[in-house]
Amino acid sequence: MKYSQYFIPTQKNFPSDAEIISHKLMIRSGMIKQASSGIYSWLPLGLKVLKKIENIVREEQNKAGAIELLMPTIQSSDLWVQSGRYEDYGKEMLRFKDRSEREMLYGPTNEELITNIFQSYISSYKDLPKNLYHIQWKFRDELRPRFGIMRGREFLMKDNYSFDLDESLAKKSYNNMFSAYIKTFLRMGLTPITLRAETGPIGGSLSHEFQILANTGESTLYYDQELEKINPETINPEKLQTYYAAVDDQHDQNKCPIPKENLKISKGIEVGHIFYFGTKYSEKLNALIQNKDGKKFPVHMGSYGIGVSRLVGAIIEAYHDEKGIKWPLSVAPFTLSIINLMTDDKLCSEKSEFYYNKFIENNIDVLFDDRNCSIGKKLSDNELIGIPFQVIIGKRDLNEGVVEIKDRLNNLTERISADNVVDYILKKIKI
Amino acid sequence: MKYSQYFIPTQKNFPSDAEIISHKLMIRSGMIKQASSGIYSWLPLGLKVLKKIENIVREEQNKAGAIELLMPTIQSSDLWVQSGRYEDYGKEMLRFKDRSEREMLYGPTNEELITNIFQSYISSYKDLPKNLYHIQWKFRDELRPRFGIMRGREFLMKDNYSFDLDESLAKKSYNNMFSAYIKTFLRMGLTPITLRAETGPIGGSLSHEFQILANTGESTLYYDQELEKINPETINPEKLQTYYAAVDDQHDQNKCPIPKENLKISKGIEVGHIFYFGTKYSEKLNALIQNKDGKKFPVHMGSYGIGVSRLVGAIIEAYHDEKGIKWPLSVAPFTLSIINLMTDDKLCSEKSEFYYNKFIENNIDVLFDDRNCSIGKKLSDNELIGIPFQVIIGKRDLNEGVVEIKDRLNNLTERISADNVVDYILKKIKI
Numbered sequence: 001m002k003y004s005q006y007f008i009p010t011q012k013n014f015p016s017d018a019e020i021i022s023h024k025l026m027i028r029s030g031m032i033k034q035a036s037s038g039i040y041s042w043l044p045l046g047l048k049v050l051k052k053i054e055n056i057v058r059e060e061q062n063k064a065g066a067i068e069l070l071m072p073t074i075q076s077s078d079l080w081v082q083s084g085r086y087e088d089y090g091k092e093m094l095r096f097k098d099r100s101e102r103e104m105l106y107g108p109t110n111e112e113l114i115t116n117i118f119q120s121y122i123s124s125y126k127d128l129p130k131n132l133y134h135i136q137w138k139f140r141d142e143l144r145p146r147f148g149i150m151r152g153r154e155f156l157m158k159d160n161y162s163f164d165l166d167e168s169l170a171k172k173s174y175n176n177m178f179s180a181y182i183k184t185f186l187r188m189g190l191t192p193i194t195l196r197a198e199t200g201p202i203g204g205s206l207s208h209e210f211q212i213l214a215n216t217g218e219s220t221l222y223y224d225q226e227l228e229k230i231n232p233e234t235i236n237p238e239k240l241q242t243y244y245a246a247v248d249d250q251h252d253q254n255k256c257p258i259p260k261e262n263l264k265i266s267k268g269i270e271v272g273h274i275f276y277f278g279t280k281y282s283e284k285l286n287a288l289i290q291n292k293d294g295k296k297f298p299v300h301m302g303s304y305g306i307g308v309s310r311l312v313g314a315i316i317e318a319y320h321d322e323k324g325i326k327w328p329l330s331v332a333p334f335t336l337s338i339i340n341l342m343t344d345d346k347l348c349s350e351k352s353e354f355y356y357n358k359f360i361e362n363n364i365d366v367l368f369d370d371r372n373c374s375i376g377k378k379l380s381d382n383e384l385i386g387i388p389f390q391v392i393i394g395k396r397d398l399n400e401g402v403v404e405i406k407d408r409l410n411n412l413t414e415r416i417s418a419d420n421v422v423d424y425i426l427k428k429i430k431i
Numbered sequence: 432m433k434y435s436q437y438f439i440p441t442q443k444n445f446p447s448d449a450e451i452i453s454h455k456l457m458i459r460s461g462m463i464k465q466a467s468s469g470i471y472s473w474l475p476l477g478l479k480v481l482k483k484i485e486n487i488v489r490e491e492q493n494k495a496g497a498i499e500l501l502m503p504t505i506q507s508s509d510l511w512v513q514s515g516r517y518e519d520y521g522k523e524m525l526r527f528k529d530r531s532e533r534e535m536l537y538g539p540t541n542e543e544l545i546t547n548i549f550q551s552y553i554s555s556y557k558d559l560p561k562n563l564y565h566i567q568w569k570f571r572d573e574l575r576p577r578f579g580i581m582r583g584r585e586f587l588m589k590d591n592y593s594f595d596l597d598e599s600l601a602k603k604s605y606n607n608m609f610s611a612y613i614k615t616f617l618r619m620g621l622t623p624i625t626l627r628a629e630t631g632p633i634g635g636s637l638s639h640e641f642q643i644l645a646n647t648g649e650s651t652l653y654y655d656q657e658l659e660k661i662n663p664e665t666i667n668p669e670k671l672q673t674y675y676a677a678v679d680d681q682h683d684q685n686k687c688p689i690p691k692e693n694l695k696i697s698k699g700i701e702v703g704h705i706f707y708f709g710t711k712y713s714e715k716l717n718a719l720i721q722n723k724d725g726k727k728f729p730v731h732m733g734s735y736g737i738g739v740s741r742l743v744g745a746i747i748e749a750y751h752d753e754k755g756i757k758w759p760l761s762v763a764p765f766t767l768s769i770i771n772l773m774t775d776d777k778l779c780s781e782k783s784e785f786y787y788n789k790f791i792e793n794n795i796d797v798l799f800d801d802r803n804c805s806i807g808k809k810l811s812d813n814e815l816i817g818i819p820f821q822v823i824i825g826k827r828d829l830n831e832g833v834v835e836i837k838d839r840l841n842n843l844t845e846r847i848s849a850d851n852v853v854d855y856i857l858k859k860i861k862i
Contacts, residue, residue, distance in 0.1 A: 007498050007561065009552035033548055036507035036535070041548055047501045067438050070478045072585045073504060073568060074525075074537070076467035094505075096527030098584075099572045104467070106505070117464055117472055121440035130438065137504055137568070141530045153529075154503045 003369040007044050010381050022316035023148030029385045038145025038153035048333035053311050056187050057158045064180035066131040071113050077103035079112035083284045094141045106139035111281050114161045119287035125165050133160030149309050156309040162302040170300035174276045175237035177304045181272050183232050189328030195245040204277025214317035217267030222251040225264045269314045274304040325386030326408050334367040336389035343372050352393045358422045434800040438475050441812050453747035454579030460816045469576025469584035479764035484742050487618050488589045495611035497562040502544050508534035510543035514715045525572045537570035542712050545592045550718035564591030580740050587740040593733040601731035605707045606668040608735045612703050614663050620759030626676040635708025645748035648698030653682040656695045700745045705735040756817030757839050765798040767820035774803050783824045789853045
């Protein structure tokens with residue numbers, strides 16, 4: 001993609017209500033634009049990151065055996081009345097009447113609708129287990145939306161729902177999702193810390209929260225250092241669930257069950273939450289399963305959520321410096337940018353164009369900064385938007401037969417023979 | 432994907448309000464489930480087709496130079512008041528107040544919001560032309576939703592917006608989209624017929640409608656037979672726009688400008704609509720562009736819509752028989768299904784499993800019907816869901832060293848040496 005033909009409206013300033021660094025950087029790097037309070041348009045760069053994150057979530061769900069479908073954003077109130085949650089949910093649920101005076105709502109979650117879908121088609125133990133998910137926009141009418149897309153009103157979420165014959169099988173499904181979540185966050189370059197959690201309005205008896213570490217995070221976490229050392233190949237969810245972890249207001253130094261030298265304290269951001277709630281919804285919505293003996297029982301359910309749009313902000317909180325964002329490769333909007341410092345120099349332009357075409361041939365998603373603007377603006381924009389690698393084409397360098405390559409993650413630069421640039425990058429990104 | 436572990440709830444019956452064949456077949460093949468009036472959940476098979484269609488639309492938009500972003504579903508009424516359309520739009524616009532009593536709406540289209548985004552960042556002729564699109568759910572509060580997802584209330588649409596310095600450049604953008612639309616529909620196996628159209632509430636002076644041919648279509652089209660012979664490599668939009676085409680109530684046999692032998696009459700379904708409306712929105716929303724001489728003018732705009740979810744129904748209307756759907760390869764939920772007729776036979780099961788793994792190795796999206804159910808149900812379900820190729824594994828065939836392969840599009844079957852099955856299919860789908 002040529003920068004001059006693309007649409008990355010970087011900004012020097014940010015709105016005064018942008019309190020946290022991810023909100024500031026998303027505005028400044030032209031990733032989002034506020035449409036109305038707590039509601040954002042995702043500009044091209046922001047949307048690319050959102051899609052990358054969505055896709056990692058999707059791939060890990062599929063690998064874990066979950067099946068994708070898509071429920072609508074607008075629901076009728078009927079099932080919510082039946083489950084008893086229509087009254088329970090407060091003003092955060094956006095409610096309205098359609099033109100025929102039917103009570104409708106913008107779904108904040110989907111336990112009711114998915115239970116209804118399940119019970120419409122599945123009634124035999126032979127069809128279990130089932131794990132159904134979707135990735136869909138939700139609405140939560142926050143009184144005071146803040147932190148940009150981190151606590152917005154319209155947000156993208158992956159939610160799934162497991163259906164099992166009994167509690168012990170349901171806990172297997174729960175642990176399967178527990179592992180899938182850890183793999184998902186690790187793939188994004190994040191360090192997930194798992195905490196036992198309250199079940200809140202979803203209900204149930206077992207729940208875990210997934211926080212990721214970031215110095216600028218909202219919560220303070222106290223946890224066993226073992227939780228930082230997870231190997232995605234050998235995750236043991238049951239063992240992980242035994243390690244100590246607590247947020248600020250639940251941690252009591254005097255009652256902490258682990259030795260001080262094992263305790264770590266870091267800031268975290270919540271990005272996922274999972275629940276086992278047994279038959280809470282299946283009883284009320286009549287989702288019954290016939291077992292081998294022909295007897296009918298309410299199906300055992302769990303639900304599992306990842307804040308897909310929230311992760312965009314969370315990753316920025318974990319990966320940035322004073323100059324801008326430093327995207328991990330797996331979620332970066334582009335793999336690399338080619339920065340032509342001298343667009344009016346024939347050699348610089350030809351060489352830049354040559355690399356651009358070579359990278360495209362190799363299926364690398366490359367941003368070519370061909371803009372006719374000052375070197376200063378070019379370099380600072382590229383620092384700000386945080387593409388993992390910068391290939392910087394300057395006249396003096398080219399005359400010496402070299403090109404500068406910058407690794408944005410560690411801010412190290414190397415000067416590489418101009419002939420080796422493509423191979424060097426391909427090796428770096430392991431293709 | 433193994434059928435037994437997937438979720439395709441095929442049905443014998445369909446609701447009494449399902450009047451058209453695509454609605455009946457989508458319910459019967461377990462692609463969708465009604466959530467409330469005119470609002471549907473997309474079950475796994477339906478979602479897969481929807482995503483395939485969405486992706487073709489996206490690829491052709493990108494090829495045509497349009498840039499993807501994503502506007503939210505919920506908008507504030509402010510910009511609509513400014514453009515004058517808040518009053519104009521009738522009850523089909525879903526309106527409501529949020530918890531802070533602000534007037535909000537579920538976007539039925541996005542001329543206002545995109546113009547606002549554009550004018551926030553772009554003010555120089557140097558940044559033109561720009562063409563911005565998104566693929567997003569819309570809501571249209573139809574009084575009597577019908578025809579399943581073909582005239583539902585919540586629907587997925589691709590809409591884009593072009594921005595140019597003057598009318599003649601804007602018409603270039605218009606013609607560029609005209610060509611992209613034809614390529615898009617041709618890739619889905621459809622025959623698009625283009626008609627000059629009314630501009631309606633969008634406004635403007637130039638508009639075309641894209642209908643696709645289907646025997647069960649809603650409109651009757653009268654058109655020059657040349658329109659059926661478009662070559663995607665050599666589309667000439669200006670020439671195409673000169674050919675005669677009219678819907679039923681606009682066609683007058685006595686005034687028809689082309690010879691009778693060139694006139695074709697077919698049924699069609701509208702799947703796209705494009706508009707050039709000049710400065711209608713840019714004037715009201717203050718989207719001004721500075722030209723080379725430093726003078727400011729309102730930017731010239733066009734808007735372009737494709738009914739992404741509607742296309743799922745339209746393709747079924749064009750491709751079905753009395754047994755079910757016949758998906759064109761480019762939008763099929765799976766490329767082929769392996770049907771094991773005898774799941775309790777060791778040889779049949781081993782051979783089926785062998786093919787299944789081979790196809791997966793070759794990156795073919797394959798559905799493996801491993802269900803333990805009657806041969807009759809297996810065959811009829813597979814006809815119904817309409818996967819392009821069926822690889823049918825039977826015991827008697829295997830003993831003779833052959834396998835039956837059915838091409839669902841023309842319903843022809845061939846018996847192929849069991850050793851050649853994978854190569855035969857790979858050749859058929861040209862990988």
